[in-house]
Each structure stands twice: as C-alpha cells, then as structure tokens.
Amino acid sequence: MDPFETLQDIWKSKQVAPQVQMPSLGPTAIHSRRKLQRNLQWGAIALLITGFYIIIVGILMRQEFHSVLTWTGLSLAVLVCWAQSFLQFSTLKKLRAIDEMATPDIHLSQWNDYYAFRKKQIAWNLPLYFIGLNLALALYMLELFKGRPWENIAIFITIYTAWMLFAYFYLGKRSLRKEENRLRGIMDNLEALKAQWAEE
C-alpha cells in the first residue's frame, strides 16, 4: 500500500463534529480582523464623542472663559479628536476592503499593504496627535494661570514640560519603535507566507 494512502486512511478515520450546530456571530479567542475592526470602530466613536464632550464643557463654562487663547485651545482639542476619529474611520474602511474571497496570495498582499499603510501612518500620526493635544492643553491652561503666584506656575510648567518631554522622547519613541517592530514582524510573516504560494 502506498504510504500516503495509509496517511489518508488515518485522516479519514477522524470523525469531527463542530462544537455547535450553528456558529455564533460573537467574538472568538483568536486575533481576527473583526477584533481589529471593533477596536478601530470603538476608538473612532470614543474620539468623536470626546470632541462633543469638549464642546459641551465649553458651552457650560462659557462664563468662566474670557481669553481667546482658551477658546483656541478648546477648538484645537476638538479638531484633534475629530481629525483622529476621521483617520481611524478611514483606516477601518481600508481594513474592510481586504477581500476574504480573493486567492490566498492576493489576500496576503492586501494584508501586507494594510500593515505597510499602518506603519507609515503611525510614524507621522502619533507625534502629530501628541503635539496637537498638548498644544491645545497648554493654550487652555494659560487663562487658568492668571492671578496665581508665579512660583506655582513655574513649578507646574516645569513638571508638566519635563513629563511631556519624557513622555514624547522616551515613552513615545519606545512605544513607536515597539509598534513599528510589531508591524515589521507581521509584514515579514506575510511575506514569508506569500512566498510559500510561489511557483515551484
């Protein structure tokens, strides 16, 4: 008997039964596209709501805010949140465009393109988001400082600036590097998988 036929007999001897009669449409333990989509979708919605929340806070506290800079800060915060939300929705659209009915090599290429896009995107988006939000917060703070002792202001600004510099140059860069490495790893895997479908 051909050795492969023996393997085929072993394979056929396995009786399988799906755990459920019908699959649930809920999440599974595996890291699927649906999970990525959910994360992006809820992130985008949360940012959209945050923008509205800042507007409501501005309207409710309009008697307290007299400086143009405060309003500029609030407007910038709303703009940054909504721009980020728009970006996440665009990324979601790109993710949804990956064709699950395409042939495996095309499907893998689409995933690779998606991750290449994400890699480029995080390189400029994360620093811009960080700077935009901090600028907005700084403008908002200026009016709050009015009439306070200069020592307190100096201490606050020193601590805040030090923290921001640490967050940007150490934590931010480290997290960016980690994310880039993660995406690079995924893309390398996809390339390796794609190569397996090549002509022999």
Add this chain to the structure above:
Amino acid sequence: MTEAERTRQFTQLYQQYAPGILKLCLGYAGEESLAQDLLQESFVSVWNHLDQFRGEAQWSTWIYRVAVNTCLSYLRKKKLPTVSAENIPLVQLPDESSGKEQQVQQLYKCINRLAEADRLIIALVLEEKPYVEIAAITGLTENNLRVKIHRIKKQLTEIYQQYGSI
C-alpha cells in the same frame, strides 16, 4: 435574498461544509479549540459575504477559500517556525496496537511540521478534493499545484516515517 432565505441558505451550507472545514482547520492548527475558533471565524465571514457569492465558482470552492484565508490571516501575528523534518523531536512512537485517535494526533503533529501553505494544500488533498478544485481554492495553476503536492506528499510521508509508523 430575504433574511429568511439567507438564514436557510447559511444553515444548509454550514451543515454541509462545517465538518470538512473543521478538518482543514485541524490539519492547519493541530489543536481542537483553535480549529473550532477558526471554523467559527470562517463561517462568520461566509455569513457576512453571503450576498457577494455570484455563482462563478462552486459553493465548496468559495467556502474553502474563505477558510484558507482565515487560517492564513490568523498566523500573521505569530512567528513562523523554521520547518525541517530533521528538527522533529523524538517522541513516543505509536505502534500497531496504538489507537486510531493517537495515530490521527500523530498525523496532525506531522502536518504541523510543514510550511503553512503546504498544510492547507495537503489537508485539501487528504480530504480528497479534486485537483482542479484545490487549484481554484488556492489560486495556483494546476501544474504548479501538482509539483507542490508531489513534494508535500513526499515530505509528509518522510516526517511520518521518522516516527516509525508506516
């Protein structure tokens, strides 16, 4: 297609193809719980894209292709191991008296030593899918597929023989 027709169609497809897809996922993943998750993910995709089926291919080809893509995209986050038959660790060898289930598990382990694409192709071969359908599922030309299948069969048999079972 009305919602009731859609549900009826889906139920029918699930009942017909879920066992075969589960075996494909088992061959690919090598473990039951992950295979069940991959099966579920595959059929969620089938449900989501049911309206996009245009009848250009058979249902079977379409569903198996969705499952193959689901399996492949699951692995994109995991580090791919270097595959070599020589690297197989020595384990307890199943003998003649071994149960069928143990032999099946051994076979899954051997399949797991293959490259990811090869696992999927050989699982389809073991399922006795016609070559023309495997070519349609994988998007490979029939000639390329034949070359690949010949190599994978040889590789799998060698790996299994190293366990002393054939």
